[in-house]
Amino acid sequence: MTIKAVLFDFSGTLFRIESTASWLRAALDATGLALADGEFGRAVAGLDEVGALPGGSTHPVEVPAHLAGLMAVRDVDAERHRAAYTGLAREVPLPDDRLYDALYERHMAPEAWRPYPDALDVLTALRGRGIPVGVVSNIGWDLRPVFVEHGLDPYIGTYVMSYRHGVQKPDPRLFTAACEGLGVAPADTLMVGDDRHSDAGAADIGCAVHFVDHLPVTQRPDGLRPLLDLL
Incomplete structure (x- = not known):
């Protein structure tokens, strides 16, 4: 052949894609927010566990049942892709709702x-x-x-x-x-x-x-x- x-x-x-820690730091910077060291570490671990960073997971992730259907078709259009990954991120409590959209926007940035x-x-x-x-x-x-x-x-x-x-x-x-x-x-x-x-x-x-x-x-x-x- x-x-x-x-x-x-x-x-x-x-x-x-960048690491989850770098991803979260960039979103915090974009929103002018901050997390204490302990909170930051727990947030990074939580985001890793649910596979919230697109392209970041190197291991199988158990998708929450209520998001499984959406994740299965997440790459079919832009709306479902955003909904799927912001949905995963929302499984992790963060101090400000703006962070979920900031995280999604960050992963599309070339510097990420x-x-x-x-x-x-x-x-x-x-x-x-x-x-x-x-x-x-x-x-x-x-x-x-x-x-x-x-x-x-x-x-x-x-x-x-x-x-x-x-x-x-x-x-x-x-x-x-x-x-x-x-x-x-x-x-x-x-x-x-x-x-x-x-x-x-x-x-x-x-x-x-x-x-x-x-x-x-x-x-x-x-x-x-x-x-x-x-x-």
């Missing part, structure tokens, strides 16, 4: 995200080989400013975001749209992602699939680099 194009997932693959250390090198190498790249993400907001802010946008030929299509991975329509956007056949395309359920949907249209581990940036310095050997 000759790979003529590569599709990447966003969160946990090319980029990783960091590319994995080898992301730029891998994208540069793909461009050097003449291999076009697309991004396919289950998400409820426009992630393109994150790529622009971190200098990776010039390497991306097409973005396919679930909320703009009304379906979410593993629905094959998203991968088909990405292949069409790059002008390549699925059989000539490699999908790279961290979710063995959602990203595996690319195989249903004939793409090859390669998985990476969803880890903090400091713990995965070269997780993307091995895919170059596959090409």
Whole structure:
């Protein structure tokens, strides 16, 4: 099989969200609020436990029963995405209601995200080989400013975001749209992602699939680099 194009997932693959502590600190700063050390630590632990930070969890989270249905379709549109994650955050008592919206707004800020250390090198190498790249993400907001802010946008030929299509991975329509956007056949395309359920949907249209581990940036310095050997 000759790979003529590569599709990447966003969160946990090319980029990783900041820590829960950093996320909460930024929301506090944005609202001019403060928490005592003990309160801050308890809030961080609580937000971690319920998986309130989008893209932050590296372990299975037990979703509260009253939010399970919403979480299952959270990436279908922007409204449900916001409702799902602010709903999770509201499971944790915080001293001011403004913090829940501030937390959601913060996770969409480009400065809340960091590319994995080898992301730029891998994208540069793909461009050097003449291999076009697309991004396919289950998400409820426009992630393109994150790529622009971190200098990776010039390497991306097409973005396919679930909320703009009304379906979410593993629905094959998203991968088909990405292949069409790059002008390549699925059989000539490699999908790279961290979710063995959602990203595996690319195989249903004939793409090859390669998985990476969803880890903090400091713990995965070269997780993307091995895919170059596959090409």
